[in-house]
Amino acid sequence: xxxxxxxxxxxxxxxxxxxxxxxxxxxxxxxxxxxxxxxxxxxxxxxxxxxxxxxxxxxxxxxxxxxxxxxxxxxxxxxxxxxxxxxxxxxxxxxxxxxxxxxxxxxxxxxxxxxxxxxxxxxxxxxxxxxxxxxxxxxxxxxxxxxxxxxxxxxxxxxxxxxxxxxxxxxxxxxxxxxxxxxxxxxxxxxxxxxxxxxxxxxxxxxxxxxxxxxxxxxxxxxxxxxxxxxxxxxxxxxxxxxxxxxxxxxxxxxxxxxxxxxxxxxxxxxxxxxxxxxxxxxxxxxxxxxxxxxxxxxxxxxxxxxxxxxxxxxxxxxxxxxxxxxxxxxxxxxxxxxxxxxxxxxxxxxxxxxxxxxx
Amino acid sequence: xxxxxxxxxxxxxxxxxxxxxxxxxxxxxxxxxxxxxxxxxxxxxxxxxxxxxxxxxxxxxxxxxxxxxxxxxxxxxxxxxxxxxxxxxxxxxxxxxxxxxxxxxxxxxxxxxxxxxxxxxxxxxxxxxxxxxxxxxxxxxxxxxxxxxxxxxxxxxxxxxxxxxxxxxxxxxxxxxxxxxxxxxxxxxxxxxxxxxxxxxxxxxxxxxxxxxxxxxxxxxxxxxxxxxxxxxxxxxxxxxxxxxxxxxxxxxxxxxxxxxxxxxxxxxxxxxxxxxxxxxxxxxxxxxxxxxxxxxxxxxxxxxxxxxxxxxxxxxxxxxxxxxxxxxxxxxxxxxxxxxxxxxxxxxxxxxxxxxxxxxxxxxxxxxxxxxxxxxxxxxxxxx
Numbered sequence: 001x002x003x004x005x006x007x008x009x010x011x012x013x014x015x016x017x018x019x020x021x022x023x024x025x026x027x028x029x030x031x032x033x034x035x036x037x038x039x040x041x042x043x044x045x046x047x048x049x050x051x052x053x054x055x056x057x058x059x060x061x062x063x064x065x066x067x068x069x070x071x072x073x074x075x076x077x078x079x080x081x082x083x084x085x086x087x088x089x090x091x092x093x094x095x096x097x098x099x100x101x102x103x104x105x106x107x108x109x110x111x112x113x114x115x116x117x118x119x120x121x122x123x124x125x126x127x128x129x130x131x132x133x134x135x136x137x138x139x140x141x142x143x144x145x146x147x148x149x150x151x152x153x154x155x156x157x158x159x160x161x162x163x164x165x166x167x168x169x170x171x172x173x174x175x176x177x178x179x180x181x182x183x184x185x186x187x188x189x190x191x192x193x194x195x196x197x198x199x200x201x202x203x204x205x206x207x208x209x210x211x212x213x214x215x216x217x218x219x220x221x222x223x224x225x226x227x228x229x230x231x232x233x234x235x236x237x238x239x240x241x242x243x244x245x246x247x248x249x250x251x252x253x254x255x256x257x258x259x260x261x262x263x264x265x266x267x268x269x270x271x272x273x274x275x276x277x278x279x280x281x282x283x284x285x286x287x288x289x290x291x292x293x294x295x296x297x298x299x300x301x302x303x304x305x306x307x308x309x310x311x312x313x314x315x316x317x318x319x320x321x322x323x324x325x326x327x328x329x330x331x332x333x334x335x336x337x338x339x340x341x342x343x344x345x346x347x348x349x350x351x352x353x354x355x356x357x358x359x360x
Numbered sequence: 361x362x363x364x365x366x367x368x369x370x371x372x373x374x375x376x377x378x379x380x381x382x383x384x385x386x387x388x389x390x391x392x393x394x395x396x397x398x399x400x401x402x403x404x405x406x407x408x409x410x411x412x413x414x415x416x417x418x419x420x421x422x423x424x425x426x427x428x429x430x431x432x433x434x435x436x437x438x439x440x441x442x443x444x445x446x447x448x449x450x451x452x453x454x455x456x457x458x459x460x461x462x463x464x465x466x467x468x469x470x471x472x473x474x475x476x477x478x479x480x481x482x483x484x485x486x487x488x489x490x491x492x493x494x495x496x497x498x499x500x501x502x503x504x505x506x507x508x509x510x511x512x513x514x515x516x517x518x519x520x521x522x523x524x525x526x527x528x529x530x531x532x533x534x535x536x537x538x539x540x541x542x543x544x545x546x547x548x549x550x551x552x553x554x555x556x557x558x559x560x561x562x563x564x565x566x567x568x569x570x571x572x573x574x575x576x577x578x579x580x581x582x583x584x585x586x587x588x589x590x591x592x593x594x595x596x597x598x599x600x601x602x603x604x605x606x607x608x609x610x611x612x613x614x615x616x617x618x619x620x621x622x623x624x625x626x627x628x629x630x631x632x633x634x635x636x637x638x639x640x641x642x643x644x645x646x647x648x649x650x651x652x653x654x655x656x657x658x659x660x661x662x663x664x665x666x667x668x669x670x671x672x673x674x675x676x677x678x679x680x681x682x683x684x685x686x687x688x689x690x691x692x693x694x695x696x697x698x699x700x701x702x703x704x705x706x707x708x709x710x711x712x713x714x715x716x717x718x719x720x721x722x723x724x725x726x727x728x729x730x731x732x733x734x735x736x737x738x739x740x741x742x743x744x745x
Contacts, residue, residue: 196527226451268587283476283515287449291421298451300476300544303423354586356543
């Protein structure tokens with residue numbers, strides 16, 4: 001990879017970068033390490049993941065979203081300057097909202113619900129991968145334990161997020177029929193919030209990273225944060241894409257979901273196969289109409305005019321013979337290939353089944 | 361095609377007979393298709409006459425008999441009449457409210473050979489349904505009735521007449537049909553004749569609600585394919601082309617009133633100066649072929665422009681004569697529900713206007729009521745609109 005602004009090598013780490021050089025070096029870290037480059041994200045945005053893999057992503061990522069205000073509160077607690085706190089506290093408001101039902105966490109829950117999860121299950125975080133928990137917790141510990149400069153620098157991944165968000169929203173809407181614009185409402189807000197936050201953070205870092213060592217710390221903090229994000233996707237890929245090793249206790253497809261609206265399959269309905277035994281249910285009668293001299297199938301509120309072939313089939317539908325039996329019988333009667341007949345009459349019988357005048 | 365009389369070599373044979381056995385009904389739905397002047401019990405045909413009518417109908421080529429009313433199970437001889445249908449090979453369809461004595465007679469009707477049950481549901485929410493039907497405690501009776509129908513293995517159709525008082529429940533009707541084990545659901549937007557015409561301002565939904573209901577039905581049809589058949593009747597006033605009323609005047613259906621008057625459609629009596637014949641005076645075949653009411657608007661000879669030269673004239677047969685009379689003041693005019701009618705835009709505006717107003721109270725149907733179309737100004741007095 002040819003980066004225009006390579007990360008300074010160790011031997012030049014002692015050199016003080018200009019603020020512009022520092023920003024370029026930080027952006028270079030993103031260009032090489034931000035998680036939009038991860039194979040899992042490529043699959044996600046290109047529509048190559050199945051619904052369960054998208055669910056695994058939404059479920060795990062919830063923990064990250066939910067811990068962001070905890071992380072920001074930790075950062076806030078270290079700020080002794082009221083003007084700094086006034087700016088930073090907006091991040092907590094953005095995520096928590098001003099009232100129940102509002103804010104980024106809520107919108108992420110909507111996203112998780114949009115892909116089928118039960119809200120309680122998502123909020124419990126019981127199904128997340130340990131690697132998700134470890135990575136996110138490491139981030140929270142990092143901002144508590146390191147300098148304020150490092151804490152703020154670690155948030156600089158937001159400089160890169162607008163690109164990934166627009167790629168993600170466009171790709172997911174295009175590729176997944178279960179994703180709607182409403183489901184992705186979280187990202188709408190982030191498109192304006194993230195650049196505002198990033199502008200403040202980069203200005204702070206440029207102003208306060210005043211020695212080569214501090215500049216080095218800021219770059220390492222951002223690298224660390226990129227790894228926090230990258231590691232989460234590694235774990236998702238390993239568990240849900242390939243080799244598909246889901247750790248014990250982590251979410252498995254089919255669990256934690258809101259039951260799909262029950263479409264009860266009524267007895268006797270569904271697609272007929274050659275082995276099925278079709279029958280005309282009560283309320284459906286084959287009759288000869290003497291006035292018009294033709295056979296008709298009488299059914300609720302409708303009459304089917306039948307041609308000779310249809311009559312030949314329906315006369316043999318007796319609730320005993322399978323579709324295949326009927327095809328064989330017809331093959332004998334009309335000296336024709338029963339396999340061809342079977343295929344034809346399956347189409348006809350399934351058409352009648354769809355209209356609810358034939359059952360099995 | 362069969363010749364019924366030598367004079368009319370191309371006369372089609374009727375396929376359906378709507379037998380309005382009685383106008384009595386425990387429900388009082390404000391959109392009832394019965395005439396405003398309801399027949400009284402004392403004037404109803406007796407059992408033997410109905411049996412003769414059914415025999416003649418079978419001979420004419422009728423295949424389906426719709427045992428209707430009012431509430432057909434209010435007749436003491438409903439089981440005998442059903443048995444006659446079965447004996448004649450006629451397909452019997454009981455169109456019922458499911459209340460009153462319906463459940464008590466159901467097993468006997470099953471044994472008599474009843475083919476199909478169409479149960480009306482006025483609403484999904486019980487309070488709403490009972491407000492529309494004008495009868496307390498109707499909903500549980502209907503559900504118990506539906507349960508017994510499916511227990512017996514009879515095919516069940518739910519019929520929901522849709523209007524502004526229940527159009528928000530269309531999803532619910534679909535769910536209810538699945539829950540009750542119905543094979544068919546009719547989502548039938550109100551057609552504005554009879555009592556529905558009187559109550560039109562209370563019933564007319566707006567276009568957005570109508571469109572939404574259509575979208576819901578289309579989605580459900582796909583989702584429930586093979587499980588539930590949903591028939592949709594869209595409201596005329598918002599349609600592009602009119603419906604072929606009763607499959608075309610005097611082409612498919614005959615309607616026999618409780619007193620034995622034979623009509624080409626259930627609202628035909630609203631057209632003045634039509635001469636209807638009675639089964640007591642004529643055979644059904646004679647009435648079908650020669651009664652002035654049937655010949656008046658059969659075929660295309662009676663048509664005016666734009667119908668006369670329209671290439672849809674044998675598709676929708678000019679639409680509904682009763683609606684043409686009610687809205688255009690002329691039963692031989694193009695049905696104003698048709699977008700080719702010069703009055704169409706006004707009809708649509710009128711529907712839009714009424715749907716935007718606060719709905720007035722329902723005028724419930726009642727036997728012996730004095731309700732005449734003067735309850736609201738009939739449009740024919742203002743015609744052309």
